[in-house]
Amino acid sequence: MKGWLIVNSFVKWDKFSEIYNLLLEAGKKVGVELDLKTSSDIFCSVQSGFDDFELPDFGIFWDKDILLASRLEKMGLRLFNSAQSIEACDDKGQTAIALVAGGIRTPKTFLSPKAYPTFGCTELSFLRKAEEELGYPMIIKENRGSFGQQVHLVKNSYEAEVLIASFKEHPFIMQEYIEESAGRDVRINVVGDKVVASMYRYNDNDFRSNITNGGSMKSFTATKEQEEMAIAACRALGLDFAGVDVLFGKEGPIICEVNSNPHFKTTLQCTGINMAEHIISYIKEYMDERK
Ligand SMILES: Nc1ncnc2c1ncn2[C@@H]1O[C@H](COP(=O)(O)OP(=O)(O)O)[C@@H](O)[C@H]1O
Ligand SMILES: [Mg+2]
Incomplete structure (x- = not known):
C-alpha cells in the first residue's frame, strides 16, 4: 500500500519534521510505503490534473493548503484528513458552526461580521451586542491561529476595540470565557472512533494552557463524558483523527477547538503513546x- 505524506514546503520547524518522521517510521513498521511530498514537489497547473505524477492509494495531508488538498481529492485521492474537515478546523468560526450543528457544547460564540481591507470594522454595534451577552472578561480569537498566539483575554471595551482595530479585515470570534478552566484543559487525541491518548495541560501564569506557550502537561485519564464529547466533535467535523481541546465547564466538558494536524510529539513525550502508529493502523x- 502506497501513500503520500503531503506537507508544507515553507515550514522548516523541527517540531513539524519530528511529526513527519514519526509518521514515516510508523508506516515502515507495518509495510505502508509513505513518500514525503512537499507542496512544491507536486506543484503543477490546475489543468494538468497531476498528470506527471503517479498518484498513490491515499494521502496523509499534514498541512492547511485547502486548495491543494481539494485538487488532489478531485483526482480521486482519499485524504486523511479530508480537505473539508481540515478547512473547518483551520477556521475557528467554521469550527463553531459545525460543532453547534452537531449538538456539541461549546463556549457561546459570536462571529465577526465580514470586513474588507479598505474599511476594516468601521462601526462596532456588533461588539456592543456581544458585550451585552458575554460581558467581560471576554475571549477574542482570530479565526486562524495556533499555539494560543492569536487568543486574547480582554478585560474591557477599550481593550476589545484596540484589538479589533489591529485585526483590520481578518475575521475573529468573540467568545464566552470559561473561567473554571482558566489555564487548564484536556487534550484528547482521537483516531477513528477511539480515544488513543489524553493529557491534562496547565499553566499557572496564563489563561492559555498551550504547551508551546509555556504550559505543562500530565498524563490523564479522561472521563467518559470528555471522551464521548471529543469523539462526537471529530464526527461533527468529519475528521479521521484529531487533537481535541476540552475545557472544564460548570455543567461538564466544553469543546474549545479541534486540531486536524495535532502536534502529537508532546503527547508521545507525556504518555508514551505514539499517535502516528494509531493513525497508520x-x-x-x-x-x-x-x-
Ligand atoms: N473560551 C475560552 N475560555 C477559557 N479558556 C480558553 C477559551 N478559549 C481558549 N482558551 C484557552 O486558550 C487556549 C488556546 O485556545 P485555542 O482556541 O485552543 O487556540 P489555539 O488554536 O491557538 O490553540 C486553550 O487551550 C485554552 O487553554
Ligand atoms: Mg488549541
Missing part, C-alpha cells in the same frame, strides 16, 4: 476494507 484498516 487506522488508515491501513480503512484502505484494506475498501480494496
